Amino acid sequence: MSARLRTIAVLGVVGIGLALSALTLHARDERYTLPGTSEHLMYLRSDRAASRVMLSFKAIAADVYWIRAIQHYGRERKEGGRFDLLQPLLDLTTTLDPRFNIAYRFGAIFLSMDPPNGPGRADQAIALLKKGLDANPARWQYAHDIGFIYYWYTTDKDSAAQWFEQAARMPGAPSWIRPLAATTLVEGGNRAGARAMLFELRNSEEKYVRDAAERSLSQLTALDDLDALNLLLAQYAARHDGTYPASLIELMHASGYPQLPLDPARVPYAYDPASHTVSVSPQSPLNPMPKGFRPK
Numbered sequence: 001m002s003a004r005l006r007t008i009a010v011l012g013v014v015g016i017g018l019a020l021s022a023l024t025l026h027a028r029d030e031r032y033t034l035p036g037t038s039e040h041l042m043y044l045r046s047d048r049a050a051s052r053v054m055l056s057f058k059a060i061a062a063d064v065y066w067i068r069a070i071q072h073y074g075r076e077r078k079e080g081g082r083f084d085l086l087q088p089l090l091d092l093t094t095t096l097d098p099r100f101n102i103a104y105r106f107g108a109i110f111l112s113m114d115p116p117n118g119p120g121r122a123d124q125a126i127a128l129l130k131k132g133l134d135a136n137p138a139r140w141q142y143a144h145d146i147g148f149i150y151y152w153y154t155t156d157k158d159s160a161a162q163w164f165e166q167a168a169r170m171p172g173a174p175s176w177i178r179p180l181a182a183t184t185l186v187e188g189g190n191r192a193g194a195r196a197m198l199f200e201l202r203n204s205e206e207k208y209v210r211d212a213a214e215r216s217l218s219q220l221t222a223l224d225d226l227d228a229l230n231l232l233l234a235q236y237a238a239r240h241d242g243t244y245p246a247s248l249i250e251l252m253h254a255s256g257y258p259q260l261p262l263d264p265a266r267v268p269y270a271y272d273p274a275s276h277t278v279s280v281s282p283q284s285p286l287n288p289m290p291k292g293f294r295p296k
Helices: 003-031 047-079 086-096 101-112 122-135 140-154 157-169 177-188 191-201 207-239 248-254
Strands: 270-272 277-279
Touching: 047 086, 047 101, 086 101, 086 122, 101 122, 101 140, 122 140, 140 157, 140 177, 157 177, 177 191, 177 207, 191 207, 207 248, 207 277, 248 270
Parallel strands: none
Antiparallel strands: 270 277
């Protein structure tokens, strides 16, 4: 399993675990409610007011607001609610304790989840993580998490790659983030940006990073080949009143190329006469190819 898939899987499992924990806390809260307490009474809308009221007890207050945020999330998730207090509670929590790591990271997951599991507010999740990065500029995890939110919840691959790259440049960031940025650029269709990054990664000290960069560069070459071959197909059909060739070798001969084209792994490209498309062969070691790329 790749580092990117491991990261996504881990965050997904943790998110599910936190969701279950939230439901458990909610059940406990319903059974053992303190007299006279109310979620709305515990909620201050002003960060300045909260800081003034809590004085030197900000860390304790932050813990209380974090627990209330989890309880609110669990209650709304169970009842199919609007999660209207989730973002304000998380904002207050992190204002009272700007170093509250779990509130930033897993609060962002809560905010990002689509209904009925969350409010589906990736924008609020990103804003929360940016707030965390402003308060803790050495935390590469927040930059990585912003990239993850863009990648998973908004499908904005270019922005995801930019944030993965920013995380990779931060002190202490693991070496697998930089290849993740390059791969995300490929998936987003930014081949020029991906190539520039991959060429640089070929000089990495880690062999697995160099190997991954070489493979991704080969995939980019294959994508360029597919663009050219599918263009030849369109030109063939235009010359033959919409009729397509029966095989790839027929296309190549008709286009003045005597040999069957091979991908960078030296495996012939595959042609589907039903869909009239050329693709990388299922037998090629270049598979699985990046998805979602844009033709040139």
